[in-house]
Amino acid sequence: MEWWNEFVAWLTAPDTRPVLFMAAVVALAILVSALLAAAVTKAAVRRLVDQRDRDLKASAIAALIDASTEAASWNSLSPQEQLIADRAAGQADIQLRLLPVKGAAVAANWAAHQLAEMKRDSATFGFELAAVRAEFRDRLLEWQARPSRTRRVFESDLERWKFEATASEKTLAAEQDAWTAREKREKFTPTDSGEPTVTPATYPSADTTTQKLMDDVAAMDVKRAAADPEAEKKLA
Structure with a gap:
């Protein structure tokens, strides 16, 4: 209990009052600054959130x-x-x-x-x-x-x-x-497919070509036979 009595005596001593006053002022300043910092931070965050909400x-x-x-x-x-x-x-x-x-x-x-x-x-x-x-x-x-x-x-x-x-x-x-x-x-339904129509090419068959050649040869033989008697008459 002796240390407690000494602490109480120091606390109630007139010379200790300035120290206690300064400690109270410092503690109060720290508390006020903490509250102000929290308020400023909250306001800044609130402004950011409001700005984000406005943008959205x-x-x-x-x-x-x-x-x-x-x-x-x-x-x-x-x-x-x-x-x-x-x-x-x-x-x-x-x-x-x-x-x-x-x-x-x-x-x-x-x-x-x-x-x-x-x-x-x-x-x-x-x-x-x-x-x-x-x-x-x-x-x-x-x-x-x-x-x-x-x-x-x-x-x-x-x-x-x-x-x-x-x-x-x-x-x-x-x-x-x-x-x-x-x-x-x-x-929007397409009516024309847009693809060109391919028409297959037609070629003459082999039988038709052969028949045409045979007709041409027969015509040449007829002309030659008609030309031979005329040549003999001229020679005579």
């Missing part, structure tokens, strides 16, 4: 806007071009759904519905979809700037489309899709 969101929206251009002229694309466009749109849809933004799935559903409508209408209203594409682009850009407010608009549109999708409209849409597919098959 902008990339997904740009891909969807580009997909709307392909969807507006869907009926004029070849099957290979349609496959490439579908893959790009699918990747953009997945990228949009994976964003850590509230309402990303709602925006993806809205964009998928609009792209499907543009593909269907491209067969009959291909030249009149510029306004639809512009609205599609503006809505997505507005969602990028104000996700919360635009999400409510997307939800109301999806609810309205759900009630409008009656049985007759579904049947009409299926018939239109079938007609579009049939027109595309007729358009």
Whole structure:
């Protein structure tokens, strides 16, 4: 207990107070600097994450806007071009759904519905979809700037489309899709193989050639026989 008494005596001594004060100040400074460093690091990491999310969101929206251009002229694309466009749109849809933004799935559903409508209408209203594409682009850009407010608009549109999708409209849409597919098959099915037709060459047979030679020899004999009496008359 003697060492404890000595420690207490040193701690309560007037000469020890400046040392204790300096130690407390140093400890407090270290604590404050650690808290400030943690706050600055957290803010920097947060800014990096937000910047990455904004870049991913902008990339997904740009891909969807580009997909709307392909969807507006869907009926004029070849099957290979349609496959490439579908893959790009699918990747953009997945990228949009994976964003850590509230309402990303709602925006993806809205964009998928609009792209499907543009593909269907491209067969009959291909030249009149510029306004639809512009609205599609503006809505997505507005969602990028104000996700919360635009999400409510997307939800109301999806609810309205759900009630409008009656049985007759579904049947009409299926018939239109079938007609579009049939027109595309007729358009891209090759009617000419493009291979030249080879006509075999014809050659005279050996029997025909031999018969012709025999006829020529017989004609020469007849001419010679007719010429011999005339020569004898001249000599006489």
